[in-house]
Amino acid sequence: MTLLHQSHSPYARKVLVCAHELGLAERIDVIHHETSPTNRNDTVFAANPLGKVPVLLTPDAGSLFDSVVICDYLDQLAGAGALIPRHGPARYEALRLQALAQGLCDAGIALRWETVRRPEALRYPPLAEGQATKLLEAYDHLEMQTPFTGPVSVGQIALATALDWLAFRGMPDFRARAPRLAAWHDGFCRRPSMRATPYDGETQDGAQP
Numbered sequence: 277m278t279l280l281h282q283s284h285s286p287y288a289r290k291v292l293v294c295a296h297e298l299g300l301a302e303r304i305d306v307i308h309h310e311t312s313p314t315n316r317n318d319t320v321f322a323a324n325p326l327g328k329v330p331v332l333l334t335p336d337a338g339s340l341f342d343s344v345v346i347c348d349y350l351d352q353l354a355g356a357g358a359l360i361p362r363h364g365p366a367r368y369e370a371l372r373l374q375a376l377a378q379g380l381c382d383a384g385i386a387l388r389w390e391t392v393r394r395p396e397a398l399r400y401p402p403l404a405e406g407q408a409t410k411l412l413e414a415y416d417h418l419e420m421q422t423p424f425t426g427p428v429s430v431g432q433i434a435l436a437t438a439l440d441w442l443a444f445r446g447m448p449d450f451r452a453r454a455p456r457l458a459a460w461h462d463g464f465c466r467r468p469s470m471r472a473t474p475y476d477g478e479t480q481d482g483a484q485p
């Protein structure tokens with residue numbers, strides 16, 4: 277299998293951490309690709325019409341995106357249920373947590389467009405404020421849910437990789453606001469799967485007008 281990956285993408289890291297946790301990492305060739313809606317990557321578009329990473333090229337199921345689908349494929353490949361419980365409340369707890377983590381990343385990326393990525397004259401401060409509010413509300417919500425008990429799930433992996441990305445990019449700080457969440461995150465980051473997949477690199481948006 278080949279993973280079109282990006283060393284500074286939280287979605288791509290989630291996939292890679294899942295692969296490590298499932299014992300599948302050695303079966304995946306990881307290829308770094310830069311992507312941005314303002315800097316077209318033809319190879320990525322050939323595999324995903326949305327032009328985004330991660331994409332997993334599989335022998336039996338074609339080109340898979342997005343990260344939620346790839347994590348499901350890997351979980352099935354490993355025997356089903358290891359990271360995405362098959363039934364019951366545990367399943368929906370894992371999927372809900374993953375959805376919240378996806379939303380943290382989506383809001384963080386939107387916030388970065390309004391603070392650092394878009395040319396300064398085109399930024400819209402109320403939109404930045406609205407996206408930052410989503411992050412802060414999610415931190416408060418997660419603090420109430422912490423600690424996360426039970427076996428490691430796709431939701432916990434998604435959350436840990438999302439929080440680590442928010443810290444990596446200097447987004448609104450969760451540590452002071454959500455100390456129990458921060459303590460859980462510190463513990464999770466000590467897992468070998470997290471240590472093996474650190475973030476690195478800068479977004480390449482191409483030349484600005």
Ligand SMILES: N[C@@H](CCC(=O)N[C@@H](CS)C(=O)NCC(=O)O)C(=O)O
Pocket residue numbers: 282284285286287311312313314326327328329330342343344378
């Ligand atoms: N929902 C997608 C999001 C993927 C995504 O936004 N990837 C970013 C990198 S962090 C990307 O490739 N962006 C390029 C673009 O938006 O054109 C997933 O979970 O895989």
